[in-house]
Amino acid sequence: MQTQTVKIVVTGPFNSGKTELIRSVSEIDVVSTEKKITAEAEKVKESTTVAMDFGRITVDDDLVLFLFGTPGQKRFDFMWEILSEGMLGFIVMVDSTRPETFREARSILETFHAYAPTPYIVAANKQDCADAWDVEDMRVALRLDHSIKIMPCVAKKKSSVKNVLLELLFGILEEMDANRS
Amino acid sequence: MALKGNLRDFSITQLLNLIHIATKTGALYVEGGSDTVAVYFRDGKISFAQNANQSFDLLKILASSKKLKRSQVVMLQEKFKDLQPAELGLCLVNGGYLSQEDILDTLRAYYSGVVKQLFIWEDGFFHFEGPESAPEGNIMVRESLEDLIVEGARKLKEYEQLKDEIPSLEMALKFSDRPGTNMRAINLSQDEWRVVSYVNPKNSITQIAHATRLNEMDIRRVVYALLQAGIVEIIRPASGAVITPGRTFVAQDRDEQKSIVNRLIDRIRAI
Numbered sequence: 001m002q003t004q005t006v007k008i009v010v011t012g013p014f015n016s017g018k019t020e021l022i023r024s025v026s027e028i029d030v031v032s033t034e035k036k037i038t039a040e041a042e043k044v045k046e047s048t049t050v051a052m053d054f055g056r057i058t059v060d061d062d063l064v065l066f067l068f069g070t071p072g073q074k075r076f077d078f079m080w081e082i083l084s085e086g087m088l089g090f091i092v093m094v095d096s097t098r099p100e101t102f103r104e105a106r107s108i109l110e111t112f113h114a115y116a117p118t119p120y121i122v123a124a125n126k127q128d129c130a131d132a133w134d135v136e137d138m139r140v141a142l143r144l145d146h147s148i149k150i151m152p153c154v155a156k157k158k159s160s161v162k163n164v165l166l167e168l169l170f171g172i173l174e175e176m177d178a179n180r181s
Numbered sequence: 182m183a184l185k186g187n188l189r190d191f192s193i194t195q196l197l198n199l200i201h202i203a204t205k206t207g208a209l210y211v212e213g214g215s216d217t218v219a220v221y222f223r224d225g226k227i228s229f230a231q232n233a234n235q236s237f238d239l240l241k242i243l244a245s246s247k248k249l250k251r252s253q254v255v256m257l258q259e260k261f262k263d264l265q266p267a268e269l270g271l272c273l274v275n276g277g278y279l280s281q282e283d284i285l286d287t288l289r290a291y292y293s294g295v296v297k298q299l300f301i302w303e304d305g306f307f308h309f310e311g312p313e314s315a316p317e318g319n320i321m322v323r324e325s326l327e328d329l330i331v332e333g334a335r336k337l338k339e340y341e342q343l344k345d346e347i348p349s350l351e352m353a354l355k356f357s358d359r360p361g362t363n364m365r366a367i368n369l370s371q372d373e374w375r376v377v378s379y380v381n382p383k384n385s386i387t388q389i390a391h392a393t394r395l396n397e398m399d400i401r402r403v404v405y406a407l408l409q410a411g412i413v414e415i416i417r418p419a420s421g422a423v424i425t426p427g428r429t430f431v432a433q434d435r436d437e438q439k440s441i442v443n444r445l446i447d448r449i450r451a452i
Contacts, residue, residue, distance in 0.1 A: 004441060025452055059448040063441060088442075099186030131183045140199040141191060162449055169446045176439055 004063050008168065009083050010053075011070040011108055012093030013101040017125040017155035018069040019053045021093060024161040026055025026067060080108075084115040089168050093155070094142065096124045096132035102141050109142075119171040123153040123164045185308035188213070193299045194333030196307065201225045201326040207311030213302045220296055221315040227324040229315035230295035239266045239284075239320070246287045248279055265318030289324045300333050303396075343401035346408065347415065350386040350397070354404065354413045376403045380413055 010018045053069030068083050084090070090112050094105040105122075113120065122144060124135045133141070135152050144150055149167050154160045184199075188211065200209065204225035211218045217233040231237055240257055243249045249257070257278070261269050273279045299305070315321060369377065372395060379389040390400035407413045 006441065006445070025449070057445075057448060057452070059444050063444055065445055065448070097183075100190035103190060131185070133184060137184055137199055137203065140202050141195060158452065162452055165449050166446060169442055169449070173439060173442050173446075176435065176442070 005066055006063070006088045007066045007068060007086060008165070009068050009070060009087045009090040009112070010093060011080070011090055011112055012123075012125075013095070013098075013104045013108065015098075016093040016095045016101065016105070017153075018093050020155035021091070021123070021125070021153070021161050021164070022053050022055035022067045022069050024156060024158045025057060025165065027058060028056050080111060081115055084112055087116055087118055089119040089121070089172050091164060091168060092120060092122045093125050093153075094122060094138065096126050096135075096138060096152075097129045099133060099141065102138070106142050119168065119175050120148075121164060121168040121171060122148065122150040123155075124150055125153045125155050127152040128154045183308070184311075185306070188299075188302055188305040188307060191307075192333070192337060193296075193302065194330055194337050196309075197296070197326050197330050197333065200309070201330060205309070205311055207309055208313040208315070209307060209309045211299055211302070211305050211307045213305030216298075218295060218299060220292075221313070221321075223314075223321070223323065225326065227289075227292050227296065227326065227329075228321040229319050230292035232295055232298065237266065237319075239269050242291050243273075243279070243284070243287055246290065248283050248287055253278070266320050267318050270320050284320065285322055288320055289322045292322060292324060293329060296329055297332070340398055340401075343398070343405055346405050347386070347401050350390065350400070353382045353385055353416045354380045354389070354407075355382045355416055356380060357411055357414045370403075370406075372399065372403050373406060376400070376407065377412070382416055 010021055012018055053067075055067040055069075057065040057067070059065060068087075070080055070083055092105060092109045092112070095101055109120070109122070122138075122142065124133070124138050126132055127135070135150055138144075139146075139148075139150050142150075149171060151164050151167055152160075153164050188196075193211075196209070199205075200222055202225070206223050206225075207221070209220045209222065211220075215234065219231050219233065220227060221229040240249065240254045244251060244254045257273070261272050264272065270281075270284050273284065274281050372393070375393045376389055376395070379392055384392075386400060386404060389395075390397070393400070395403065404413070404415075408415065
């Protein structure tokens with residue numbers, strides 16, 4: 001029997017927690033192509049994902065879920081299109097403590113939705129930080145319609161990441177049912 | 182939860198919209214350069230606003246809006262010395278100088294004016310403190326944010342339209358190849374002439390903006406005007422490849438596809 005692999009893409013602005021999210025649930029060590037940061041404006045962390053992160057969750061012998069994290073920096077956006085091909089859905093990570101990245105997050109969301117109109121969810125990351133914006137305030141800031149799910153998230157906590165993934169999968173099921181009727 | 186950031190990243194219109202929709206109560210402080218503006222809200226409506234660099238003098242505000250004569254202001258300043266605005270307002274109403282509605286109308290316009298000052302701020306740190314109330318002794322109003330948001334949004338819309346017309350400032354300009362265009366017959370503004378002097382396929386619009394010291398909004402306006410006049414053309418980068426999404430599922434049957442998603446759900450629950 002042919003093994004079915006399905007793909008969920010994790011996207012979002014630079015330093016929004018994409019790698020962390022994949023690390024929290026992947027059964028393999030996340031394959032990251034990281035590089036030291038050179039651009040002055042992006043020196044929030046020492047290194048960043050250049051090409052992609054790659055995580056895996058095996059369901060059984062004939063079903064595997066891959067998690068692909070996109071590079072956060074705009075100059076690598078040529079990779080987005082490739083990564084979005086055939087995705088089951090996608091997660092847009094947004095750093096709740098950095099409102100200066102909200103506009104970019106919105107732009108990334110629109111770009112990915114244009115690439116493939118698959119279900120998606122917005123994960124409001126770093127909700128454990130004192131500076132974090134309230135999720136409903138973020139909904140307004142990101143101009144998200146009420147039909148779009150936005151979940152509080154702490155990417156380093158497995159339980160939180162599980163909730164985000166589950167909500168996305170529930171959304172995918174709902175869309176399948178809606179398309180049928 | 183914190184609500185803070187910079188107007189550079191989150192415009193005042195977006196901020197007001199958020200406060201309006203979420204019917205927030207509290208104080209919004211915006212600091213830009215040497216100015217600090219404090220706007221207080223109650224249930225998503227403006228209740229009080231003040232620029233820290235401008236003294237709040239109720240009598241002068243009423244005189245500016247022609248509710249009081251200058252001569253009355255001098256007399257009233259002497260008569261009601263050292264009174265807080267709320268007490269002073271009461272004295273003015275009780276003394277028959279003005280109606281309560283006169284005072285409230287004037288203050289609604291004044292507080293809105295303080296907020297409108299923020300529309301031209303491109304940069305400024307803001308933070309919202311809830312549920313902070315305005316300093317005691319002031320006169321509170323209930324001024325809806327809708328009109329202000331519309332006004333701010335109009336300015337934003339102009340900017341967005343210009344962005345649609347000129348999607349990237351990294352593009353270059355070249356003179357259009359229209360043999361009939363007579364450059365000498367065209368009237369250009371000073372800024373437009375300055376930009377025209379830099380038109381060259383090797384110069385990006387950003388570089389021209391730097392050279393002519395025009396901000397992003399102004400360079401877009403000028404380039405748009407030149408485009409409309411048919412003087413220049415934007416040299417656009419080659420369009421990207423056509424996207425052909427790969428297949429999400431091997432299975433074509435919808436029930437099989439649902440089964441796959443359900444198996445994924447079970448697996449993730451078990452992690």
